[in-house]
Amino acid sequence: MLLLQRITVKDFDLASTVESGQLFRWQKQENGYVIAHRDELFYAEQKGNTLSFRGTTKKYIKNFFGLNIDYAAIKKTLAHDSILRKAVKAYPGIHLVNQDPWECTISFLCSSFSNIKKIQLNLRKIVECFGIDGAFPVPGTIDNHHTIKACSTGYRSAYIFAVNSKVDDAYFARLRKKSYADAKDALMELPGIGPKVADCICLFSLGFTEAFPVDVWVQRFMQESYGVKKEKEIRVFAAKKWGKLAGYFQQYLYHWRRLQ
DNA sequence: GACCAGGATATGG
DNA sequence: CCATATCATGGT
Numbered sequence: 099m100l101l102l103q104r105i106t107v108k109d110f111d112l113a114s115t116v117e118s119g120q121l122f123r124w125q126k127q128e129n130g131y132v133i134a135h136r137d138e139l140f141y142a143e144q145k146g147n148t149l150s151f152r153g154t155t156k157k158y159i160k161n162f163f164g165l166n167i168d169y170a171a172i173k174k175t176l177a178h179d180s181i182l183r184k185a186v187k188a189y190p191g192i193h194l195v196n197q198d199p200w201e202c203t204i205s206f207l208c209s210s211f212s213n214i215k216k217i218q219l220n221l222r223k224i225v226e227c228f229g230i231d232g233a234f235p236v237p238g239t240i241d242n243h244h245t246i247k248a249c250s251t252g253y254r255s256a257y258i259f260a261v262n263s264k265v266d267d268a269y270f271a272r273l274r275k276k277s278y279a280d281a282k283d284a285l286m287e288l289p290g291i292g293p294k295v296a297d298c299i300c301l302f303s304l305g306f307t308e309a310f311p312v313d314v315w316v317q318r319f320m321q322e323s324y325g326v327k328k329e330k331e332i333r334v335f336a337a338k339k340w341g342k343l344a345g346y347f348q349q350y351l352y353h354w355r356r357l358q
Numbered sequence: 359g360a361c362c363a364g365g366a367t368a369t370g371g
Numbered sequence: 372c373c374a375t376a377t378c379a380t381g382g383t
Contacts, residue, residue, distance in 0.1 A: 119378060120378095206378080209378055209379080210378085210379040210380060211376095211377065211378090211379055211380085212377065212378080212379090213376080213377045214377090214378080216377085217378085253380090254380095289380090289381085290379090290380065290381085291379095291380085292379060292380050292381085293380095294378070294379060295378090295379070295380085298378075311378070312378090313377095313378035314377075314378070314379095316378080352378070356378085
């Protein structure tokens with residue numbers, strides 16, 4: 099309880115940001131959240147415009163939660179579209195989280211045809227089996243196929259095992275320097291990473307805000323609201339309509355439509 | 359291009 | 372208790 103540092107925030111809501119399906123290693127507490135990410139472990143809570151935290155630095159918190167991004171401007175652009183306005187109004191404080199690309203990759207490899215509860219279970223077990231002192235295992239160390247399967251990852255275990263030996267932190271550093279299209283193409287060469295998972299990694303961990311992950315909920319929304327049905331057409335539509343802001347919109351849409 | 363497996367969890371009947 | 376749905380991908 100002691101020694102909470104404070105940051106004044108605006109246009110930010112911790113709860114909907116944490117619970118909007120971008121992050122998986124968190125636990126809800128009475129007043130806030132314990133959040134684990136890569137080798138960070140911190141606690142955060144919010145009361146009004148005050149975000150309080152302990153266990154990490156102010157710099158990390160600001161970068162992780164995108165607190166220096168001008169969300170008022172993003173939402174203003176968004177408000178031109180009456181359909182999107184509803185989604186944003188419902189959860190006006192959602193931010194995109196700036197994740198570690200390695201943990202993000204493993205997380206979304208687990209996500210295919212799964213659900214948030216189960217992904218959380220998978221990651222909890224992976225950290226138990228392969229991590230050291232509760233930190234997320236470093237690239238190259240999720241290296242036992244049998245154990246990965248014992249983490250309830252099912253058929254995804256083969257992908258996790260293969261990707262573990264194909265990437266490292268330097269690989270992701272190189273991706274950041276590429277264009278969005280090139281980074282996505284590179285990711286899709288990895289086993290188990292298709293367009294959806296590649297877009298999640300691009301959006302949540304590599305800073306490509308034009309990435310527009312299309313899952314069942316986003317697909318439903320896009321069909322209902324704009325009459326675009328096919329996954330590929332949806333991505334083209336979103337890129338044309340929203341450009342660099344597409345990823346922000348996706349996050350509002352996903353959370354809103356899922357909780358309908 | 360359509361269909362299908364794989365597998366654990368939660369939810370609705 | 373059983374049926375169904377779930378932030379997909381790769382193989383046939």
